[in-house]
Amino acid sequence: MRVITIGRRTIVFAALFTVFSILLAGPLAGTVREAMSPLVGVPIRHGPNGGGMIALTFDDGPDPQNTPYILEVLARYNAKATFFVVGEWVDKHPNYVRDAVQAGHEIASHSYTHRNVAGKSDAQFLQEIQRTEDSVFKAAGVRPNCFRPPYGRVNSRMLKILAAREYTVVLWSLDSLDWKLGSASQIATLVIRDAKPGDIVLMHDGGGPRPRTIKALDTILKQLSAKGFTFVTLDELFRAEAEAGPGE
């Protein structure tokens, strides 16, 4: 039931965020963009549409029920992905974070507790960020520089704190609905049908057992690879965007 709750919230918050980000676009454009690189402070939803690259992202892990199997499927297709980890879970299962980094995947931050993050004070939010950084560093010797707010819920205070720490805030362009759909084939069909170059795909390797996600991932990688797509980390996706230059 927890999964369904998360899903409903995701829809509500995604809708709220869209309205909110339109309201914020004006004031933020001046302050944050001037001070930072173009990717810092402003939520990113997709990459460049040239090159046939897709960034698969997995939220809420690491989880021993799912993460090792997701890593296994990714390796089968030589696909790279990004894991938006929850710091609390990193502390419990650091080995999967280390495994992911060793296999060439990217580790990004999804807060330390995942609980009511947008409702916290500035100091508490900063702590969510710092504790996750420390956990990831302790586990795998790397520091995340992308952040995805739980439920996609982000406010201007959070964006400012993230910008000051040079985080890129990353949402998604394609929701696999793996938190909602009843079968692996439904998830796979949705992603294969809707995938476009530059997509950032939302999937989950935590928040409960994810057998459907693991099974769907195999089909997705098989079929989209056959169509010529390649699967890269967010870092690679953004690097390709920077190289493509403005207007691409």
Ligand SMILES: [Zn+2]
């Ligand atoms: Zn989440």
